Amino acid sequence: MPTRFRWMRLRPQETALIAITAVWGSTFLLVHWAMQYSGPWFFVGLRFLLAGAISVVIFRRALRGIRWRDIGTGVAIGVMIHLGYGLQTVGLQTIDSSTSAFITAMYVPLVPLAQWAVFRRRPPAMAFAGAGLAFLGLLLIAGPDALSFTLGTGEIVTMISTLPIAAEIILISVFAGRIDLGRITVVQLLTAGILGLLTMPVVGEGFPEFSWVWVGCAVGLGVSSCLIQLTMNWAQKSVSPTRATIIYAGEPVWAAAIGRIAGERLPVTALIGGALVVLGILASELKLVRRSREKSPTSGE
16 A cells, blocks of 8 residues: 655644744743843743733633632643743853753654653654654754763753653643633743742842843743743644644744844754754654555456
8 A cells, every 4th residue: 555645734723833933932032131130040930920910911801710620730831831941041051052952952852752651642653753853953953062062060951951841742732622721821820930939049049130131021021921821722722742842843943043133143054954843844744644455346356
């Protein structure tokens, strides 16, 4: 039986995930600027508290009927957001962006493998192919220096951050269809923000001096974080965690594009890597379809 490829059209949910991935990637420059004036946990806490406050205004009516199921699910996802974003931000204080991009890219193949191991749900073959292409592309974007790093504190912390990032994507897919969209968005954002501020005394981080730079960055990232989490919660009701991960893998491509606008020049290998990430997204949209040969009266079969 010959096998052929069939393209799947992008659904509105997948198109929305691509759009928020572009927004997600564009936030890198804001975080980079903010880290020159603020500590990581204060900034992560403020960012998500602002995002949570915005979501409270948007979904204030839905909160009247909030259930313990909504709270529990939102807290679980919020903890993953807090750890993923927080640890990644901590790592960026001591390692460069190319090394961080390479290490963080570990969540791309990690999600389908974790989905398979935990939920006994084997992703389609093309999902693994797409994840592999995207991971290779991210490796090229990171550059040759990413392969020669030594495991310092920044590298280890960033590596650990990939685990909650993968867990967040899987948890959203598992629970998105079972709870209220507005309620879970509010709870997870506020949880991430509160935990960010509570982490400050634990790690000995003090409050930064006032600066309009971190204020402006926090407000901008608060709005974008609310938009990102709301869209993820909505779209992943029908988009698998593996396919969503492939789409999210385009984040550093968008970040590189914004960096180029800001004056950074990309090497040829990074451009090739970006093309591979896009190819990985396209590959994940393919389905293998087997044609069955029809029996004919004269075939003798």
